[in-house]
Amino acid sequence: MRRAALCAAIAMLIALELAACGGDANSSRTGAAGASPARTKARGELILATTTSTQDSGLLDVLIPMFQAETGYTVKTVAVGSGQAIAQASRGDADVVLVHSPDAEKKMVAAGAGIERTLVMHNDFIIVGPKDDPAHVRDAQTTDDAMKAIAGAKSKFISRGDDSGTNALELKLWKAVNIDPAGQGWYEETGQGMGATLQVANQKDGYTISDRATYLAQRKNLDLQILHEGDPALLNVYHVIVVNPEEHPNINIAGARAFKDWIVRADIQQTIAEFGVKDYGEPLFFADAGKPEPVP
Amino acid sequence: MDLVWEALKDGVRLLAHNDEDVYSITIRSLYVSGVATVISLVLGIGAGAVLAFRRFPGRLAVLTLVNTGMGFPPVVIGLVVAILLWRSGPLGELHWIYTTRAMIIAQAVIATPVITGFTAASLASLDPRLRLQVYALGASRLQMLWLLLQEVRLPLLAALMAGFGAAISEVGASVMVGGNIAGQTRVLTGAILLEQSRGNFGPALALGIILLALMISVNALFTWVQIGVRDRQRAEASPGRAPDAATMTSAGALLRR
Amino acid sequence: MSAKLSARDVVVRRGARAVLDLPALDVESGETLAIIGPNGAGKTTLLLQLALLERPAEGEVLYDGAPARGRELALRRRMAVVFQQPLLLDRTVRKNVETGMSLRRIGGGERRRRAEAWLARFDVAHLADRRPLALSGGEAQRVSLARAFALEPEVLLLDEPFSALDAPTRAGLIEDLAAALADTRTTTVLVTHDHDEAARLGDRVGVLIGGRIRQIGRPADVFGEPADAEVAAFVGVETIVPAEVIARGDGMLTLSAAGHQLEAVSAVTAARALVCLRPEDVSLSAPGERISGSARNKLPARVTRITLTGADARVELDCGFRLVARITRRSFEDLGLREGAETVASFKATAVHLIPVGVSARAETH
Numbered sequence: 070m071r072r073a074a075l076c077a078a079i080a081m082l083i084a085l086e087l088a089a090c091g092g093d094a095n096s097s098r099t100g101a102a103g104a105s106p107a108r109t110k111a112r113g114e115l116i117l118a119t120t121t122s123t124q125d126s127g128l129l130d131v132l133i134p135m136f137q138a139e140t141g142y143t144v145k146t147v148a149v150g151s152g153q154a155i156a157q158a159s160r161g162d163a164d165v166v167l168v169h170s171p172d173a174e175k176k177m178v179a180a181g182a183g184i185e186r187t188l189v190m191h192n193d194f195i196i197v198g199p200k201d202d203p204a205h206v207r208d209a210q211t212t213d214d215a216m217k218a219i220a221g222a223k224s225k226f227i228s229r230g231d232d233s234g235t236n237a238l239e240l241k242l243w244k245a246v247n248i249d250p251a252g253q254g255w256y257e258e259t260g261q262g263m264g265a266t267l268q269v270a271n272q273k274d275g276y277t278i279s280d281r282a283t284y285l286a287q288r289k290n291l292d293l294q295i296l297h298e299g300d301p302a303l304l305n306v307y308h309v310i311v312v313n314p315e316e317h318p319n320i321n322i323a324g325a326r327a328f329k330d331w332i333v334r335a336d337i338q339q340t341i342a343e344f345g346v347k348d349y350g351e352p353l354f355f356a357d358a359g360k361p362e363p364v365p
Numbered sequence: 366m367d368l369v370w371e372a373l374k375d376g377v378r379l380l381a382h383n384d385e386d387v388y389s390i391t392i393r394s395l396y397v398s399g400v401a402t403v404i405s406l407v408l409g410i411g412a413g414a415v416l417a418f419r420r421f422p423g424r425l426a427v428l429t430l431v432n433t434g435m436g437f438p439p440v441v442i443g444l445v446v447a448i449l450l451w452r453s454g455p456l457g458e459l460h461w462i463y464t465t466r467a468m469i470i471a472q473a474v475i476a477t478p479v480i481t482g483f484t485a486a487s488l489a490s491l492d493p494r495l496r497l498q499v500y501a502l503g504a505s506r507l508q509m510l511w512l513l514l515q516e517v518r519l520p521l522l523a524a525l526m527a528g529f530g531a532a533i534s535e536v537g538a539s540v541m542v543g544g545n546i547a548g549q550t551r552v553l554t555g556a557i558l559l560e561q562s563r564g565n566f567g568p569a570l571a572l573g574i575i576l577l578a579l580m581i582s583v584n585a586l587f588t589w590v591q592i593g594v595r596d597r598q599r600a601e602a603s604p605g606r607a608p609d610a611a612t613m614t615s616a617g618a619l620l621r622r
Numbered sequence: 623m624s625a626k627l628s629a630r631d632v633v634v635r636r637g638a639r640a641v642l643d644l645p646a647l648d649v650e651s652g653e654t655l656a657i658i659g660p661n662g663a664g665k666t667t668l669l670l671q672l673a674l675l676e677r678p679a680e681g682e683v684l685y686d687g688a689p690a691r692g693r694e695l696a697l698r699r700r701m702a703v704v705f706q707q708p709l710l711l712d713r714t715v716r717k718n719v720e721t722g723m724s725l726r727r728i729g730g731g732e733r734r735r736r737a738e739a740w741l742a743r744f745d746v747a748h749l750a751d752r753r754p755l756a757l758s759g760g761e762a763q764r765v766s767l768a769r770a771f772a773l774e775p776e777v778l779l780l781d782e783p784f785s786a787l788d789a790p791t792r793a794g795l796i797e798d799l800a801a802a803l804a805d806t807r808t809t810t811v812l813v814t815h816d817h818d819e820a821a822r823l824g825d826r827v828g829v830l831i832g833g834r835i836r837q838i839g840r841p842a843d844v845f846g847e848p849a850d851a852e853v854a855a856f857v858g859v860e861t862i863v864p865a866e867v868i869a870r871g872d873g874m875l876t877l878s879a880a881g882h883q884l885e886a887v888s889a890v891t892a893a894r895a896l897v898c899l900r901p902e903d904v905s906l907s908a909p910g911e912r913i914s915g916s917a918r919n920k921l922p923a924r925v926t927r928i929t930l931t932g933a934d935a936r937v938e939l940d941c942g943f944r945l946v947a948r949i950t951r952r953s954f955e956d957l958g959l960r961e962g963a964e965t966v967a968s969f970k971a972t973a974v975h976l977i978p979v980g981v982s983a984r985a986e987t988h
Contacts, residue, residue, distance in 0.1 A: 114460075116463065125563050130547065133547075134548075143549070145546050145550075146544070146546055146547070148545075161452050161453050161454070162452045162457075162462070187529075262562050264563045268561075268562075286563070287563065290565070311484065319452065319457075319458075492709065494705055495709050495711075496704060497703075497705070498709040500675055501675060501701070501702065501703035501722060502722035502750070502769075503695070503698055503722060503726045503773075505695055516712050522701055
């Protein structure tokens with residue numbers, strides 16, 4: 070009985086390995102067995118470090134399978150905050166980044182860690198909050214006024230606090246009105262992605278700054294309303310950056326460049342422009358490749 | 366409660382549409398945690414036997430380490446493994462980061478102390494003379510180990526269940542070293558986390574129920590084997606005759622408690 | 623040399639203490655050597671050394687005259703050990719008996735045949751499909767014996783195999799073991815604290831006290847003629863009195879002890895000796911009664927203590943020195959003895975065993 074059970078267990082594990090390989094969308098022996106060193110030298114794998122906003126919006130769930138199917142690369146999409154994505158890439162632990170934190174990106178390029186920074190798309194940030202709007206953000210004319218109103222009313226504000234592009238912009242807005250919210254009772258930091266942060270704000274009836282895409286994707290689950298939008302200061306611009314092969318010779322430079330060239334291609338840009346229209350009634354992103362840099 | 370029920374129905378429906386994904390995620394969870402458990406079984410039994418039978422300097426320290434390891438925060442283990450496997454890390458050349466292999470490693474590191482601790486404790490609880498008797502029968506060291514492990518097969522099964530449970534319910538380390546990448550390294554726990562962070566409670570709950578169902582099935586299988594062993598032992602004992610203490614093997618003594 | 627198993631200069635230490643010190647010990651091929659001794663004397667340690675289950679700090683064990691070191695596993699597969707506890711594995715009785723054989727690569731058919739035969743021999747064949755949980759102590763120990771004999775070992779070692787069993791079970795098993803040993807003529811080392819067992823089963827008896835063999839020889843010699851006071855006390859000689867030899871002649875000695883003159887048949891040449899008497903050899907009679915028989919030693923004595931056991935009465939007396947007698951309950955009642963009563967103790971000259979004073983710690987007789 071014992072021996073039979075042992076054989077059955079081993080047989081099951083072997084069956085699982087085969088099933089795990091077969092069940093994946095990609096080519097054989099990718100998911101289940103994991104990458105072997107030899108393969109990454111070939112067409113192989115590409116580590117794309119990007120932000121949680123991009124992933125939570127669902128755009129990558131559309132783009133990445135298209136890229137993989139067309140080029141044969143296996144893309145390992147790691148969604149972390151922009152800050153971490155850039156840090157990871159600077160260590161050589163990623164091949165290409167797709168982020169939306171302009172100041173940090175410029176620092177990365179200046180430091181020589183990234184090259185060929187290319188504009189991909191933009192959307193905007195919005196200030197969302199509870200329906201009853203205790204701080205009267207709805208009435209603010211400018212973003213500066215809106216931030217001052219929230220601080221003045223000491224209304225609950227939920228920050229991502231995670232070094233992401235969204236967080237970087239939020240901190241920039243506070244700085245612009247000379248307010249330091251850190252440590253104040255009404256200011257809370259989740260340390261998590263946009264989706265999770267919207268949840269928290271929703272549960273606690275607080276204000277937060279979100280990118281439009283993530284908000285729209287989650288709107289059905291939220292009671293939060295859009296209270297302020299449209300200010301140029303709230304532009305959210307995405308760039309793709311290739312990791313510098315001179316700093317990190319063992320990155321997949323061919324794959325990184327392939328991704329960069331692909332995502333700015335006209336037909337892909339069209340896909341980006343159309344994303345979300347069917348489900349949410351409006352596009353989540355605006356395709357910008359080839360256009361002049363938007364003024365932040 | 367209504368909300369939960371609605372969310373659940375939504376979730377099941379949504380998941381049913383992507384049933385290809387859910388199926389492969391579930392299989393992958395089983396595969397990763399299954400292999401990790403087997404690895405930790407091999408390592409854990411060996412280490413447990415050494416701990417139980419050999420006196421060496423620092424044995425107490427190792428025992429403390431093992432007991433600590435059982436409750437060690439998995440996310441810290443994940444961090445350490447990630448740092449080792451990153452391209453910028455010492456083992457970067459292996460390109461194992463963000464693969465299921467890395468997840469298997471992390472889960473094996475998490476489960477091994479559990480199995481080691483169980484094995485050491487149950488082997489140490491055997492009558493010390495039993496080991497001598499087995500040697501006297503003519504066993505080599507390996508044969509002795511094999512025979513004594515059979516003596517503690519019931520606690521070992523419990524260890525197996527504990528180890529597998531620890532591996533498959535773990536999320537922090539698995540996401541950190543695996544990257545939670547769709548179609549490649551996403552397992553049930555990571556998928557639940559993702560759906561939750563997107564606000565999709567329905568699918569998150571549904572996935573949670575699938576994970577629970579998986580764990581219950583696996584444990585039911587092991588428990589069935591365990592009970593089967595014990596029942597056979599009882600059936601072969603003669604009714605109405607009380608055994609006296611001198612005849613008890615320790616496995617039997619365990620059962621009688 | 624014909625010794626099957628030998629120890630030479632074996633010293634075993636626990637910490638700094640030497641718990642076993644054997645300059646030389648031989649177990650002859652085909653004999654049963656019984657080792658007796660008080661608790662903590664090192665009997666089990668000795669057995670584990672001979673069974674090659676432990677290694678000595680110094681010295682070596684020889685098997686068929688050649689050192690055992692380096693080939694312990696191969697040699698263990700030619701021996702068998704039975705411990706005080708049955709130590710059966712959690713599997714059927716039949717599988718237990720077969721386990722040792724499969725470890726020794728004995729084929730399936732032969733295994734089954736031997737298992738059947740020996741289980742039947744020890745009257746436990748009907749339990750072949752039971753598990754250890756279901757067995758009584760005696761039954762389990764029988765299985766352990768069957769398991770050992772089924773291996774057809776060249777050497778059989780038993781460590782107090784019956785001390786955990788009740789008296790009737792023990793008696794039955796001793797007889798069955800004796801019969802099996804007689805049939806197979808296996809070289810056997812039996813460690814026991816039961817003197818009767820040792821006398822019944824042993825061709826020779828070795829007395830182990832404080833980690834050293836004090837005396838080794840035939841049972842009659844060891845129990846009747848202990849080599850020194852400690853051995854004497856251990857083997858049940860309860861009367862030990864220092865005495866001076868005052869006359870010699872015709873193979874008889876006259877000694878003086880506490881004012882009495884004692885006569886002993888002995889060839890001891892020393893001037894002083896210990897007079898040793900087994901309690902069974904001392905008779906009691908009422909003062910003034912005419913004593914029949916050839917007891918040459920008659921001493922008036924006063925009863926100091928009485929211990930009644932099942933069939934006997936053990937009577938401690940004071941006759942100037944401490945004297946212990948063991949008489950039947952019937953005699954005891956007939957004499958109507960009480961503490962403080964006066965009586966006459968008598969014993970034959972041949973019952974007296976003399977240990978010369980100044981003898982060395984170990985003696986090997988015959």
